[in-house]
Amino acid sequence: xxxxxxxxxxxxxxxxxxxxxxxxxxxxxxxxxxxxxxxxxxxxxxxxxxxxxxxxxxxxxxxxxxxxxxxxxxxxxxxxxxxxxxxxxxxxxxxxxxxxxxxxxxxxxxxxxxxxxxxxxxxxxxxxxxxxxxxxxxxxxxxxxxxxxxxxxxxxxxxxxxxxxxxxxxxxxxxxxxxxxxxxxxxxxxxxxxxxxxxxxxxxxxxxxxxxxxxxxxxxxxxxxxxxxxxxxxxxxxxxxxxxxxxxxxxxxxxxxxxxxxxxxxxxxxx
Numbered sequence: 001x002x003x004x005x006x007x008x009x010x011x012x013x014x015x016x017x018x019x020x021x022x023x024x025x026x027x028x029x030x031x032x033x034x035x036x037x038x039x040x041x042x043x044x045x046x047x048x049x050x051x052x053x054x055x056x057x058x059x060x061x062x063x064x065x066x067x068x069x070x071x072x073x074x075x076x077x078x079x080x081x082x083x084x085x086x087x088x089x090x091x092x093x094x095x096x097x098x099x100x101x102x103x104x105x106x107x108x109x110x111x112x113x114x115x116x117x118x119x120x121x122x123x124x125x126x127x128x129x130x131x132x133x134x135x136x137x138x139x140x141x142x143x144x145x146x147x148x149x150x151x152x153x154x155x156x157x158x159x160x161x162x163x164x165x166x167x168x169x170x171x172x173x174x175x176x177x178x179x180x181x182x183x184x185x186x187x188x189x190x191x192x193x194x195x196x197x198x199x200x201x202x203x204x205x206x207x208x209x210x211x212x213x214x215x216x217x218x219x220x221x222x223x224x225x226x227x228x229x230x231x232x233x234x235x236x237x238x239x240x241x242x243x244x245x246x247x248x249x250x251x252x253x254x255x256x257x258x259x260x261x262x263x264x265x266x267x268x269x270x271x
Contacts, residue, residue: 025052025055028049028127028151032154033153042111042112043113045108057099059129060130061127064077066124079123084119086122122155122156163197163198166258167258172190172248173191185239186269188206188265190263194232202255204250209246209249243270244269245269247265248265
């Protein structure tokens with residue numbers, strides 16, 4: 001396996017996360033909020049709700065902690081239970097938001113930065129759409145709310161002077177043929193590390209070329225979002241029918257602010 005760093009490149013990273021969370025008849029913008037400021041300050045930003053439906057929409061909110069597991073999936077926790085939580089620093093101008101048909105409304109999010117804040121912290125605000133109904137009572141329990149949809153807005157505090165670091169490959173492994181949901185695939189697994197103290201979004205691009213015939217196998221790029229100092233596994237599924245000697249090339253494209261990272265591996269697939 002060979003790891004390469006390319007300093008000059010023309011690949012361009014575009015935003016992989018929607019700036020607006022869109023549901024049926026409504027939108028919430030932005031999907032991420034990043035606060036900066038000095039310890040001791042109180043800073044504010046706004047979240048905008050737009051109701052394009054023909055009915056009144058109601059939302060309730062809550063704040064939770066979150067993390068990512070080894071393959072990048074979000075895992076949620078109670079607020080103020082994770083070491084890098086900022087859930088306790090946040091206040092919202094309203095705990096309930098009601099939008100009439102066609103209405104746009106804003107919720108103000110304020111963050112009071114503690115005096116000892118010196119690391120990137122995170123939380124998530126969930127806005128849950130609920131439908132008020134004529135209350136019903138079953139065995140003494142009043143039931144009057146149906147949950148319809150939920151969107152989350154990630155909230156970060158980023159202090160000044162954090163190291164940006166880089167994304168780099170730690171390993172490039174061939175896992176051979178695997179069975180996945182009743183289908184067979186050939187599978188390679190990449191291990192990627194974020195060495196910096198800030199979040200990074202990137203594309204993982206993968207190219208596979210038959211060294212005997214020159215045939216290229218088309219593989220869709222994958223998007224990754226990595227937390228500071230995190231390590232993540234990325235799985236690439238390939239056709240089980242591949243046969244021959246292949247040059248596999250993996251690339252991490254984190255945009256023009258970072259070097260393009262390239263890893264190469266020769267893989268022999270036999271029947």
